[in-house]
Amino acid sequence: MANLSQHKPFKSFNEHQSPFIFNPYRYATAGWDWEDDFTSNTGWIASGTDVTYDYSINNRADFVFRRDGSEDYGYKDVGSAIGGTYVDDTAWVLRFYWEQTSQTVSGGNQTFHGMVANATNTFTNGQDAIGFWHDTSNIVLTDSDNQSFEANGVVMVTNSATFAYWVELIRTSSTTSSGEFFSDAYVTSQYSQTNTPASTTVNLDDFGMKKRNLPLNTDQFTGWNTDFFFADGVTVAP
Numbered sequence: 001m002a003n004l005s006q007h008k009p010f011k012s013f014n015e016h017q018s019p020f021i022f023n024p025y026r027y028a029t030a031g032w033d034w035e036d037d038f039t040s041n042t043g044w045i046a047s048g049t050d051v052t053y054d055y056s057i058n059n060r061a062d063f064v065f066r067r068d069g070s071e072d073y074g075y076k077d078v079g080s081a082i083g084g085t086y087v088d089d090t091a092w093v094l095r096f097y098w099e100q101t102s103q104t105v106s107g108g109n110q111t112f113h114g115m116v117a118n119a120t121n122t123f124t125n126g127q128d129a130i131g132f133w134h135d136t137s138n139i140v141l142t143d144s145d146n147q148s149f150e151a152n153g154v155v156m157v158t159n160s161a162t163f164a165y166w167v168e169l170i171r172t173s174s175t176t177s178s179g180e181f182f183s184d185a186y187v188t189s190q191y192s193q194t195n196t197p198a199s200t201t202v203n204l205d206d207f208g209m210k211k212r213n214l215p216l217n218t219d220q221f222t223g224w225n226t227d228f229f230f231a232d233g234v235t236v237a238p
Contacts, residue, residue, distance in 0.1 A: 040055060041053070045076070060225065066211075089204075098165050100221060100222065110214070111212070115204040129142075141156050156191050166183075
């Protein structure tokens with residue numbers, strides 16, 4: 001679990017027109033190498049129509065991941081944002097808010113949110129990644145070493161159709177990772193899990209949100225991500 005003793009007091013307010021969202025680091029951001037609350041366009045990329053960016057009203061990355069035979073995605077080059085090419089291969093902390101407001105299920109759907117070596121690769125192309133694989137039943141802490149996203153996963157949450165989590169994802173060493181979901185702004189832990197990525201899971205540079213290319217049916221995940229914080233070369237949140 002994150003070291004909360006280092007956190008400064010924050011002001012609680014609603015800046016996203018949601019009962020859940022407020023940014024606890026608006027007044028205490030020291031130590032983070034990159035942060036983004038979508039109040040300005042900082043170079044997020046989208047392919048297809050399932051991911052859109054709202055910089056003026058709700059300040060977030062919206063997704064409507066439809067099962068329609070395509071593989072839409074959105075991503076941010078975090079490596080460049082922190083002044084380099086790749087993030088550290090052994091230690092980093094990522095935080096963001098993830099809310100899913102609806103889920104339509106017919107034949108099954110699959111999405112991924114996390115750090116990847118190449119966000120433009122398709123869901124099943126061999127690639128390196130550490131993040132969360134979400135199907136219609138579970139959220140799984142997963143990683144891949146030149147494999148598809150769900151290659152090495154452990155279940156974190158079952159029956160996860162709608163949810164609102166403050167997410168913490170940490171690479172704690174070359175061969176260990178941890179995920180934790182909070183029901184509030186990184187105070188009350190709700191779910192946690194650890195996993196064992198291969199030491200050759202390297203050269204991660206992008207945060208990617210994307211869906212798997214599956215044949216057309218009515219399945220759809222709808223929600224958003226916002227309030228991103230990334231610290232490189234550490235295993236405890238600043």
